[in-house]
Amino acid sequence: xxxxxxxIRKEIENLSTDATRTNVGTITTxxxxxxxxxxxxxxxxxxxxxFPNNILGIALNLEEDSVGCVLLGDTSSLKEGDEVRTxxxxxxxxxxxxxxxxxxxxxxxxxxxxxxxxxxxxxxxxKIAPGIIxxxxxxxxxxxxxxxxxSMVPIGRGQRELIIGDRSTGKTTIAIDTIINQAKINKxxxxxxxxxxxxxxxxxxxxxxxxxxxxRTIKILEEAGALEYVIIVSAPAAxxxxxxxxxxxxxxxxxxxxxxxxxxxxxxxxxxxxxxVAYRQISLILKRPSGREAYPGDVFYLHSRLLERSARLNExxxxxxxxxxxxxxxxxxxxxxxxxxxxxxxxxxxxxxETDLFNKGIRPAVSVGLSVSRVGSAAxxxxxxxxxxxxxxxxxxFRELAAFSQFESDLDASTKARLDRGARIVEMFKQGAYSPIxxxxxxxxxxxxxxxxxxxxxxxxxxRAVESLKEYLSAQGKDVCDEIYNSGKLExxxxxxxxxxxxxxxxxxx
Amino acid sequence: MTSSSKHKKLAKSLLQFSLNxxxxxxxxxxxxxxxxxxxxxxxxxxxxxxxxxxxxRRYEYTYHAIAEIGCKxxxxxxxxxxKKLESAIGKNIKLTVIENPQIIxxxxxxxxxxxxxxxxxxxxxxxxxxxx
Ligand SMILES: Nc1ncnc2c1ncn2[C@@H]1O[C@H](COP(=O)(O)OP(=O)(O)OP(=O)(O)O)[C@@H](O)[C@H]1O
Ligand SMILES: [Mg+2]
Numbered sequence: 001x002x003x004x005x006x007x008i009r010k011e012i013e014n015l016s017t018d019a020t021r022t023n024v025g026t027i028t029t030x031x032x033x034x035x036x037x038x039x040x041x042x043x044x045x046x047x048x049x050x051f052p053n054n055i056l057g058i059a060l061n062l063e064e065d066s067v068g069c070v071l072l073g074d075t076s077s078l079k080e081g082d083e084v085r086t087x088x089x090x091x092x093x094x095x096x097x098x099x100x101x102x103x104x105x106x107x108x109x110x111x112x113x114x115x116x117x118x119x120x121x122x123x124x125x126x127k128i129a130p131g132i133i134x135x136x137x138x139x140x141x142x143x144x145x146x147x148x149x150x151s152m153v154p155i156g157r158g159q160r161e162l163i164i165g166d167r168s169t170g171k172t173t174i175a176i177d178t179i180i181n182q183a184k185i186n187k188x189x190x191x192x193x194x195x196x197x198x199x200x201x202x203x204x205x206x207x208x209x210x211x212x213x214x215x216r217t218i219k220i221l222e223e224a225g226a227l228e229y230v231i232i233v234s235a236p237a238a239x240x241x242x243x244x245x246x247x248x249x250x251x252x253x254x255x256x257x258x259x260x261x262x263x264x265x266x267x268x269x270x271x272x273x274x275x276x277v278a279y280r281q282i283s284l285i286l287k288r289p290s291g292r293e294a295y296p297g298d299v300f301y302l303h304s305r306l307l308e309r310s311a312r313l314n315e316x317x318x319x320x321x322x323x324x325x326x327x328x329x330x331x332x333x334x335x336x337x338x339x340x341x342x343x344x345x346x347x348x349x350x351x352x353x354e355t356d357l358f359n360k361g362i363r364p365a366v367s368v369g370l371s372v373s374r375v376g377s378a379a380x381x382x383x384x385x386x387x388x389x390x391x392x393x394x395x396x397x398f399r400e401l402a403a404f405s406q407f408e409s410d411l412d413a414s415t416k417a418r419l420d421r422g423a424r425i426v427e428m429f430k431q432g433a434y435s436p437i438x439x440x441x442x443x444x445x446x447x448x449x450x451x452x453x454x455x456x457x458x459x460x461x462x463x464r465a466v467e468s469l470k471e472y473l474s475a476q477g478k479d480v481c482d483e484i485y486n487s488g489k490l491e492x493x494x495x496x497x498x499x500x501x502x503x504x505x506x507x508x509x510x
Numbered sequence: 511m512t513s514s515s516k517h518k519k520l521a522k523s524l525l526q527f528s529l530n531x532x533x534x535x536x537x538x539x540x541x542x543x544x545x546x547x548x549x550x551x552x553x554x555x556x557x558x559x560x561x562x563x564x565x566x567r568r569y570e571y572t573y574h575a576i577a578e579i580g581c582k583x584x585x586x587x588x589x590x591x592x593k594k595l596e597s598a599i600g601k602n603i604k605l606t607v608i609e610n611p612q613i614i615x616x617x618x619x620x621x622x623x624x625x626x627x628x629x630x631x632x633x634x635x636x637x638x639x640x641x642x
Contacts, residue, residue, distance in 0.1 A: 024620070
């Protein structure tokens with residue numbers, strides 16, 4: 001009898017156990033979404049740690065005998081002395097096409113009442129940006145559908161173009177317009193069945209915004225039928241600073257998935273000023289040394305490592321791209337602030353929006369002098385480049401002359417012609433919110449402007465003329481637009497057809 | 511040097527005085543240190559004692575393991591745990607065994623800030639988590 005039990009006991013002893021080793025610590029202080037933890041000697045930087053009640057945190061400060069963690073989620077149930085354990089995992093978020101059309105929080109959990117997201121893939125939130133070898137220079141256009149942008153500050157796939165301006169100058173509108181335009185192009189391309197067509201998927205990251213604003217944005221995208229191509233990552237102002245700090249990186253991980261799988265994606269960070277403020281808050285509570293404007297020393301790295309993850313990959317690496325449109329809010333038009341100068345130096349150009357122009361009714365309020373795109377012109381389609389090449393110079397000259405001409409009574413003919421042309425271009429660039437124009441129509445309108453078809457129309461009537469021309473081009477003039485769309489060039493025959501179309505339109509427009 | 515870092519340094523050397531050859535803290539030596547501190551009453555005694563407290567506690571954790579087991583304590587269980595831990599960290603171990611019926615079966619050993627665990631409780635918890 002006893003020998004049998006001994007046998008069984010031996011058997012049990014030989015069985016392998018399933019012991020796990022975790023590294024633990026205890027909360028010593030807890031304030032403002034940040035916990036100081038004693039112990040956790042084996043925690044990794046940026047590792048996810050687990051607090052009681054399934055609350056997650058991230059280890060951000062590894063000090064000699066304590067660890068500073070930011071908490072994600074409701075911290076009201078935590079108290080001093082609670083046990084914290086390591087998880088051995090870096091924070092990751094779900095990625096993939098299943099997220100399209102959804103609204104998620106900073107860690108990728110759905111917040112839109114549309115049920116769970118069945119995505120079987122996830123990706124770490126923090127990742128090293130692609131190096132030099134897999135990259136390629138920007139050579140494909142990303143059409144925003146906004147004439148003032150596509151003509152003067154063209155954006156290419158894989159570019160990082162900053163949208164900067166004071167509060168309420170139409171920054172978000174430019175980004176949303178761009179997303180709506182991508183959705184339009186995607187639908188058109190998918191319908192055409194062209195195997196070479198490359199859709200652009202969009203990610204909109206809302207950081208530190210009012211919930212009402214985010215809701216409005218979602219509604220606009222939904223009404224425009226664009227939501228099915230968009231992932232919205234929301235960390236509103238009421239969210240804790242840790243989530244606001246993380247949201248851009250989470251969104252970027254979702255965008256990178258498209259890029260790494262050979263697709264094109266566009267990501268909007270709205271906005272990085274609030275992101276920097278959230279990071280400053282965390283850093284001050286973590287007692288990191290603060291520098292200029294009380295931002296911590298690594299605030300440059302905060303944005304550079306994020307924006308460097310946008311890239312255009314070459315054929316060997318799958319040919320994907322991630323275009324970034326970060327948004328920065330300035331105070332009183334001051335682009336020399338700390339955060340604005342940092343982000344300007346990281347990006348490949350900026351669209352500067354001026355309050356003065358916006359209030360004068362020149363919307364979108366793109367400043368000609370201060371807006372640039374350092375790489376995008378290489379990606380403009382040939383037809384458009386041909387007609388839009390001079391427009392920036394013409395407008396700049398117009399602004400200069402307009403300032404002087406206020407004091408002059410009689411002007412010589414050539415100055416007057418330039419002023420007239422400039423005034424008409426300004427009118428032509430006025431464009432309502434959420435009504436992007438296809439690139440071929442833009443090219444046609446611009447061609448008409450360069451070939452003096454608008455000269456006989458007074459400046460006040462230009463907008464009406466552009467509206468009627470848009471209508472004409474989508475009906476009778478559709479063939480010539482298709483020609484531009486398909487070839488991407490302005491052949492002699494296309495020019496001929498354009499001339500005929502414009503003469504025809506001119507007769508109908510009174 | 512700030513007074514707090516001075517106190518920290520002093521607390522560290524006081525800790526060295528309270529150890530025996532095995533590297534374990536000796537209660538009587540600590541009592542001796544405390545009573546001599548009490549009688550001399552140097553400035554900043556409170557802050558010094560606070561540092562001393564954390565140093566002692568942290569040091570004690572490095573060799574004082576706490577084992578929670580689900581069943582009745584048996585010497586051979588304790589011995590095998592001590593042997594395993596000593597071979598792992600190469601140091602003499604002091605083990606306190608606590609009976610914790612919540613564990614149900616198996617054991618959880620804590621040494622320094624590491625927890626080694628294989629218990630029915632943790633398996634049930636993992637199962638529960640997998641349902642979320
Ligand atoms: N091109 C436009 N035509 C007409 N109205 C516009 C245009 N662009 C923006 N607006 C209007 O201006 C207002 C502010 O725009 P928007 O919210 O895009 O600005 P913002 O710079 O993002 O503001 P905030 O600083 O609050 O984020 C909105 O009501 C918007 O509808
Ligand atoms: Mg906005």
